[in-house]
Amino acid sequence: MVYVQTLVNGIVLGALYACLAVGFSLVWGVLNVINMLHGSVIIFGGYLTFFAWHSYGIHPLFALPVVAAFMFLIGYVTQLLMINRVIDQPVLTTLTLTFGLDLILYNFMTVYYTATPRRVTLDLGALDLFGIAVPVDRVFGMVLALALTGLLYLVLRRSRIGRAIVAVRMDSAAAALMGIKVDRIYAITFGIGALMAGATGAIFAMVYPVTTNLSGTYLGKAFVVCVIGGLGSVPGALAGGIVLGIVESFAGQFFGPQHALTVGFLLMLILLVVKPTGLTGIKGYE
Amino acid sequence: MRSNVKFPGLFILAAGLAAGGLPVSAAKADIKIGAPLALTGPLADEAKKQELVWKMWLEKVNAAGGISVGGTKHKVQLVQYDYQSDGQRAAQLAEKLITDDKVDFLLAPFGSGHTKIVGTIATRYETPIIACAASSESVFDQTSGYLFGTLSPNIGLFGPMVKYFREKMPQLKKVAVLGRDDVFPKSTAQGISAAAKAAGLDVYYDQLYAVGTMDHSASLSAIKAGNPDWVYITGYTQDLILARKQMNDLGVKAPIITMLAGPAYKEYIEGLGNLANGVTSSTWWHQATSYSGVGVWPTTEAFYKEFVAKEKSDPDYIHASCAATVVVLQDAIERAGSLDKKKVRDAIAKTDITTFYGPIKFSANGMNAPRDLPIIQVQDKGIKVLAPADVKNSDMNMIK
Numbered sequence: 011m012v013y014v015q016t017l018v019n020g021i022v023l024g025a026l027y028a029c030l031a032v033g034f035s036l037v038w039g040v041l042n043v044i045n046m047l048h049g050s051v052i053i054f055g056g057y058l059t060f061f062a063w064h065s066y067g068i069h070p071l072f073a074l075p076v077v078a079a080f081m082f083l084i085g086y087v088t089q090l091l092m093i094n095r096v097i098d099q100p101v102l103t104t105l106t107l108t109f110g111l112d113l114i115l116y117n118f119m120t121v122y123y124t125a126t127p128r129r130v131t132l133d134l135g136a137l138d139l140f141g142i143a144v145p146v147d148r149v150f151g152m153v154l155a156l157a158l159t160g161l162l163y164l165v166l167r168r169s170r171i172g173r174a175i176v177a178v179r180m181d182s183a184a185a186a187l188m189g190i191k192v193d194r195i196y197a198i199t200f201g202i203g204a205l206m207a208g209a210t211g212a213i214f215a216m217v218y219p220v221t222t223n224l225s226g227t228y229l230g231k232a233f234v235v236c237v238i239g240g241l242g243s244v245p246g247a248l249a250g251g252i253v254l255g256i257v258e259s260f261a262g263q264f265f266g267p268q269h270a271l272t273v274g275f276l277l278m279l280i281l282l283v284v285k286p287t288g289l290t291g292i293k294g295y296e
Numbered sequence: 297m298r299s300n301v302k303f304p305g306l307f308i309l310a311a312g313l314a315a316g317g318l319p320v321s322a323a324k325a326d327i328k329i330g331a332p333l334a335l336t337g338p339l340a341d342e343a344k345k346q347e348l349v350w351k352m353w354l355e356k357v358n359a360a361g362g363i364s365v366g367g368t369k370h371k372v373q374l375v376q377y378d379y380q381s382d383g384q385r386a387a388q389l390a391e392k393l394i395t396d397d398k399v400d401f402l403l404a405p406f407g408s409g410h411t412k413i414v415g416t417i418a419t420r421y422e423t424p425i426i427a428c429a430a431s432s433e434s435v436f437d438q439t440s441g442y443l444f445g446t447l448s449p450n451i452g453l454f455g456p457m458v459k460y461f462r463e464k465m466p467q468l469k470k471v472a473v474l475g476r477d478d479v480f481p482k483s484t485a486q487g488i489s490a491a492a493k494a495a496g497l498d499v500y501y502d503q504l505y506a507v508g509t510m511d512h513s514a515s516l517s518a519i520k521a522g523n524p525d526w527v528y529i530t531g532y533t534q535d536l537i538l539a540r541k542q543m544n545d546l547g548v549k550a551p552i553i554t555m556l557a558g559p560a561y562k563e564y565i566e567g568l569g570n571l572a573n574g575v576t577s578s579t580w581w582h583q584a585t586s587y588s589g590v591g592v593w594p595t596t597e598a599f600y601k602e603f604v605a606k607e608k609s610d611p612d613y614i615h616a617s618c619a620a621t622v623v624v625l626q627d628a629i630e631r632a633g634s635l636d637k638k639k640v641r642d643a644i645a646k647t648d649i650t651t652f653y654g655p656i657k658f659s660a661n662g663m664n665a666p667r668d669l670p671i672i673q674v675q676d677k678g679i680k681v682l683a684p685a686d687v688k689n690s691d692m693n694m695i696k
Contacts, residue, residue, distance in 0.1 A: 016517060019514065019517065023510070023513065120340050121336075125341045126563045127564075128563075129537060131571075135545070136547065143547050218534075219533070219534040219567055223532075227508045230508070259511070260514075261514075262513075263514045263517070270506065271508060
């Protein structure tokens with residue numbers, strides 16, 4: 011029974027990791043931008059959700075679509091006005107730019123909201139499935155991860171914009187020759203990444219304390235999940251998140267919680283050596 | 297060519313910002329006290345507590361004409377830099393404060409880790425430094441002679457708490473300890489584990505979790521399987537909020553739940569709501585105490601009232617301990633009758649006073665002398681003091 015509980019713990023934790031990583035992976039895969047802003051955007055989404063609940067009594071699940079849409083706008087404008095100016099430069103340039111933007115957003119939030127941990131204290135409790143406890147808020151996280159990943163997968167495969175994003179991902183010069191407005195597609199993609207981060211922030215506000223202290227932790231976790239799952243692959247981010255969650259959960263049980271993160275990083279290093287394309291083994295061409 | 301004209305100004309500004317910001321005040325003053333503060337980054341909230349009480353003290357001292365040195369009043373200036381919660385930058389700025397700004401004395405940053413780093417620099421330049429938020433003895437184990445701390449050693453947190461809980465729950469037997477793998481939380485987890493074992497309790501779970509852990513379910517599932525009487529978890533506020541919430545999610549129950557130093561901070565209680573009720577902790581200071589002595593705040597009540605009037609909220613032990621550091625420094629300068637660093641260091645070492653914060657007498661390693669520290673519990677989302685008997689204002693409630 012203990013092992014089943016550990017497995018369930020790992021799966022729901024992994025779903026939260028997947029939430030963190032899907033948007034980050036998409037931006038990295040399509041734009042070749044390592045978005046250092048991602049962790050802070052999640053925190054920003056968390057703050058908006060927290061204050062919607064704290065000040066106006068709006069439930070985080072109702073705040074989620076509004077926060078996600080707002081973050082899409084922020085992401086779209088950021089890419090269009092700033093990142094597109096250096097998108098053709100080496101990856102280190104875009105990384106530096108997003109790092110600078112992250113410093114601005116991070117410090118704005120620390121000054122404006124302070125780093126004091128806040129949390130939506132709804133405490134939805136846990137489901138008892140034959141003696142296995144499954145926290146309800148984490149189930150929401152899992153549903154969100156699956157829904158967002160599924161939706162994004164469908165958008166990328168079935169919609170004109172989705173095919174345009176994939177086309178730009180494969181060959182931006184050829185896509186431009188086919189009449190695709192590459193700058194606009196870049197902005198939409200970055201906007202979708204920010205939308206995912208905002209939605210994640212809304213769910214996380216019920217699970218984790220909202221504080222800028224966790225921005226770096228979220229970014230680091232998204233990075234590890236992407237490398238494990240496969241860069242640019244949306245299903246890869248989901249798979250990477252779940253695998254990392256399960257590995258950390260069992261590592262925490264067998265080797266002690268002190269070593270759980272180490273085992274996760276070890277998995278990443280092993281994959282980088284033996285299978286650099288990640289678990290899904292594809293390069294993000296959906 | 298025009299850009300060449302602008303460049304030096306921009307360069308100087310950029311260099312200043314890169315160094316962590318410009319000094320807050322450029323006014324001339326006789327006594328300069330340097331303070332590397334983590335005003336941005338993860339420790340920003342704690343550093344702002346330090347800055348707040350030091351400025352409260354500064355206003356009062358300067359309004360009274362300054363500190364008396366050999367019968368002459370000297371105004372005081374606080375020279376501070378933001379070290380952005382980066383230990384290496386704290387060391388660089390401490391060195392700059394001593395060598396460039398020529399400060400006379402230093403105040404240490406928040407936390408045991410950064411205090412140790414800055415304390416090493418101060419020792420190298422033989423500059424007295426007083427810490428207000430470092431309670432791990434490992435910070436003071438190099439007996440530098442220049443580093444002092446107003447918090448008493450962590451040891452005062454353990455024995456009295458084990459004794460108190462055994463009195464309140466004679467059948468207390470099974471204990472689970474989970475600590476963050478970081479200087480202060482690790483030393484307190486190890487300390488309580490040792491004290492519980494020495495008292496004959498069964499510490500069946502005794503583990504550390506890594507910094508950056510986003511999930512405690514593996515640890516808590518193992519703790520739950522052991523059916524604990526007492527769960528003791530250490531960490532910083534966000535860790536403890538997460539751990540307490542996950543305890544509730546996973547159905548981990550115990551009559552006694554202790555989290556260090558969660559309940560000592562109001563944000564812990566606000567972040568947990570009803571889940572905070574019943575959680576016990578230790579603290580180095582609480583406003584329920586009633587000390588009187590030297591300094592700009594002659595009594596605990598005077599400090600408390602002034603703080604509440606200014607901030608509209610209660611002070612915590614970090615506020616009080618940091619306010620006490622400057623009270624100690626002022627007292628030592630006045631007794632030394634000199635600004636000579638060596639003489640002031642000697643005066644600090646000989647300190648034996650009572651302040652609004654409590655008694656302050658430094659041990660040979662520079663830490664405030666050990667004492668039984670208050671045990672507190674969250675009751676109806678407020679803090680009650682359970683022990684010692686002279687400051688107690690409520691009885692302990694077991695968690696059902």
